[in-house]
Amino acid sequence: MQTLRDIGEFGLIDRLERFLPTSPLVIEGIGDDCAVLRFGDKQLLVSTDLFVENVHFRREWAAPADIGWKAAASSLSDIAAMGGAPLFCLTSLACPADTPTAFVEEMYQGLSSAMSRFSAVIVGGDTTCTESGIALDVIVIGETVGNRCLRRHGAEAGDHVVVTGHCGMSAAGLHALRHGHDVPELVLAHLRPTPRISEGQWLCRRTGVHAMIDVSDGLVQDLGHIASFSYLGINLMSETFPVPAVLSRYAWENQCKPDAFVLHGGEDYELAFTVAAAEANAVLDAFHHEFRVETTTIGVVTDKWLGVRIDGEPIEAAGYDHFKNAPYTQGDE
Amino acid sequence: MQTLRDIGEFGLIDRLERFLPTSPLVIEGIGDDCAVLRFGDKQLLVSTDLFVENVHFRREWAAPADIGWKAAASSLSDIAAMGGAPLFCLTSLACPADTPTAFVEEMYQGLSSAMSRFSAVIVGGDTTCTESGIALDVIVIGETVGNRCLRRHGAEAGDHVVVTGHCGMSAAGLHALRHGHDVPELVLAHLRPTPRISEGQWLCRRTGVHAMIDVSDGLVQDLGHIASFSYLGINLMSETFPVPAVLSRYAWENQCKPDAFVLHGGEDYELAFTVAAAEANAVLDAFHHEFRVETTTIGVVTDKWLGVRIDGEPIEAAGYDHFKNAPYTQGDE
Numbered sequence: 001m002q003t004l005r006d007i008g009e010f011g012l013i014d015r016l017e018r019f020l021p022t023s024p025l026v027i028e029g030i031g032d033d034c035a036v037l038r039f040g041d042k043q044l045l046v047s048t049d050l051f052v053e054n055v056h057f058r059r060e061w062a063a064p065a066d067i068g069w070k071a072a073a074s075s076l077s078d079i080a081a082m083g084g085a086p087l088f089c090l091t092s093l094a095c096p097a098d099t100p101t102a103f104v105e106e107m108y109q110g111l112s113s114a115m116s117r118f119s120a121v122i123v124g125g126d127t128t129c130t131e132s133g134i135a136l137d138v139i140v141i142g143e144t145v146g147n148r149c150l151r152r153h154g155a156e157a158g159d160h161v162v163v164t165g166h167c168g169m170s171a172a173g174l175h176a177l178r179h180g181h182d183v184p185e186l187v188l189a190h191l192r193p194t195p196r197i198s199e200g201q202w203l204c205r206r207t208g209v210h211a212m213i214d215v216s217d218g219l220v221q222d223l224g225h226i227a228s229f230s231y232l233g234i235n236l237m238s239e240t241f242p243v244p245a246v247l248s249r250y251a252w253e254n255q256c257k258p259d260a261f262v263l264h265g266g267e268d269y270e271l272a273f274t275v276a277a278a279e280a281n282a283v284l285d286a287f288h289h290e291f292r293v294e295t296t297t298i299g300v301v302t303d304k305w306l307g308v309r310i311d312g313e314p315i316e317a318a319g320y321d322h323f324k325n326a327p328y329t330q331g332d333e
Numbered sequence: 334m335q336t337l338r339d340i341g342e343f344g345l346i347d348r349l350e351r352f353l354p355t356s357p358l359v360i361e362g363i364g365d366d367c368a369v370l371r372f373g374d375k376q377l378l379v380s381t382d383l384f385v386e387n388v389h390f391r392r393e394w395a396a397p398a399d400i401g402w403k404a405a406a407s408s409l410s411d412i413a414a415m416g417g418a419p420l421f422c423l424t425s426l427a428c429p430a431d432t433p434t435a436f437v438e439e440m441y442q443g444l445s446s447a448m449s450r451f452s453a454v455i456v457g458g459d460t461t462c463t464e465s466g467i468a469l470d471v472i473v474i475g476e477t478v479g480n481r482c483l484r485r486h487g488a489e490a491g492d493h494v495v496v497t498g499h500c501g502m503s504a505a506g507l508h509a510l511r512h513g514h515d516v517p518e519l520v521l522a523h524l525r526p527t528p529r530i531s532e533g534q535w536l537c538r539r540t541g542v543h544a545m546i547d548v549s550d551g552l553v554q555d556l557g558h559i560a561s562f563s564y565l566g567i568n569l570m571s572e573t574f575p576v577p578a579v580l581s582r583y584a585w586e587n588q589c590k591p592d593a594f595v596l597h598g599g600e601d602y603e604l605a606f607t608v609a610a611a612e613a614n615a616v617l618d619a620f621h622h623e624f625r626v627e628t629t630t631i632g633v634v635t636d637k638w639l640g641v642r643i644d645g646e647p648i649e650a651a652g653y654d655h656f657k658n659a660p661y662t663q664g665d666e
Contacts, residue, residue: 005431013460046456047457048457052461092470112353127342137381
């Protein structure tokens with residue numbers, strides 16, 4: 001009998017999409033980071049992210065406030081990926097009846113801090129018990145700015161492929177937690193990621209920026225979505241991958257390949273986008289001036305193939321698939 | 334150490350509400366069936382309902398399509414309770430990687446049938462794996478009709494308390510499933526409840542209807558919310574409780590009290606509302622003419638006490654509290 005492990009997360013989404021009806025009110029439905037929906041004179045953005053104990057977090061490694069913060073950041077980042085503004089949050093919480101009240105309060109303090117930081121408020125939700133394990137679903141409702149948003153499709157051949165900040169830090173932080181290595185900068189990147197809300201809105205307003213995604217499942221996998229939704233290819237240039245000193249030192253000390261973290265590590269919530277070659281310099285200069293956040297041009301969009309290659313060579317996708325990958329509890333190196 | 338079992342679901346909600354910030358865009362936040370939110374020229378309604386295996390359903394008793402339908406009905410009913418119109422649905426699904434693909438497809442067919450029946454479409458969501466057990470969070474986004482909605486507060490002393498259809502059928506259906514009794518009408522009420530979307534919208538437009546809730550946790554408990562949110566009391570008249578023949582026969586054959594099902598059984602998703610005495614007859618006549626659905630006046634709103642009493646006598650609340658009650662897996666009679 002075929003199971004979800006056989007078809008994977010994206011296979012399941014494809015199959016459901018095939019028979020689920022849609023409506024003229026739906027601008028972007030199943031498949032992108034957020035749903036984009038017509039609502040009166042404005043456009044709604046809605047994202048959900050379900051955080052499950054021992055899949056997305058472990059109580060030994062993360063304080064309750066960290067768990068709340070990160071669940072919030074993950075859902076907010078889907079709004080950032082479209083260039084939208086978050087407004088409201090709802091949560092559905094399932095946990096065992098013997099969960100300490102203080103644990104739940106602190107988790108919601110972390111969640112609320114992240115929402116407040118990005119001007120959203122928690123407006124409701126649901127609570128229920130489970131036999132074991134905590135699950136927290138975070139729903140963020142936002143709006144497009146000026147009825148415009150960036151999506152996964154829309155990349156054009158010749159576009160530069162750009163990523164903000166540093167990918168791989170969160171995955172290295174998880175590696176450090178798992179192996180008991182004390183590297184606060186990496187652990188913080190894993191436990192307290194910052195969604196790029198203002199940066200996403202800014203990029204959405206710029207001429208020449210064509211497609212965008214947040215790096216939640218790994219750079220190669222997420223750029224693969226831009227490529228496949230745009231029916232184009234992406235050529236990454238290996239000599240350009242940004243590897244901060246703390247990450248290269250950690251990888252060297254632990255005999256890991258830094259590129260594995262950078263290319264396939266998820267949960268950094270950086271933004272990856274494509275920008276017309278003619279506009280690229282102006283956009284990146286202005287971006288740096290506005291945010292003091294590093295950007296790196298790591299490749300180009302091409303019509304010569306479909307999917308993501310490195311230096312022209314096909315690569316095997318190794319990002320995170322919930323049903324195909326081993327859960328968080330098990331070693332994955 | 335204090336746990337959620339000590340403070341219960343409503344104690345937790347009270348505590349979280351105390352420190353969570355709000356915003357002028359929030360018309361109704363934490364505490365009512367839906368959040369009611371200003372959004373452009375319209376008002377958003379948002380509800381979430383998290384369905385957890387062995388808490389809300391058991392795979393032995395419910396076909397996958399039943400599970401999807403009921404999860405949808407439960408979340409849609411929160412929109413009905415405010416008199417709103419559902420538009421969009423998102424789902425977050427957590428399940429083990431060895432879940433058969435066909436199971437998930439059938440569950441979504443049930444979910445989608447319920448959404449289509451009430452003119453809503455599934456527009457996105459999240460999927461993730463768990464170590465064991467399925468959890469399905471159903472988020473429904475709707476709108477108020479004419480920027481008006483009914484809430485839990487607003488009942489007035491002297492109002493009649495009215496309930497649609499028959500409460501207790503679902504709880505009796507669960508009892509029948511648990512004890513292996515073949516009573517299709519009751520089992521169907523448990524597995525395939527119908528949210529009262531059109532009825533809710535209609536009631537919301539009528540003058541004299543002051544407060545409304547859907548019966549999800551048990552009639553006494555849910556009317557208790559109307560009473561406490563309205564700072565008033567409710568007196569239920571025991572001789573009026575509607576008990577359909579199939580329910581009284583089942584209760585008699587199984588030596589149960591039918592009133593226990595009617596007063597404390599949840600998940601019927603009927604509507605309970607209060608209506609000014611002077612308007613009550615006209616409203617109920619017109620309602621019956623419109624929907625051919627039975628309504629029963631079961632009590633009155635009073636300013637003589639707070640909370641719900643039966644024939645003037647205080648009763649102990651016995652509705653469902655997720656953290657205080659035994660889970661679905663265990664016997665609860």
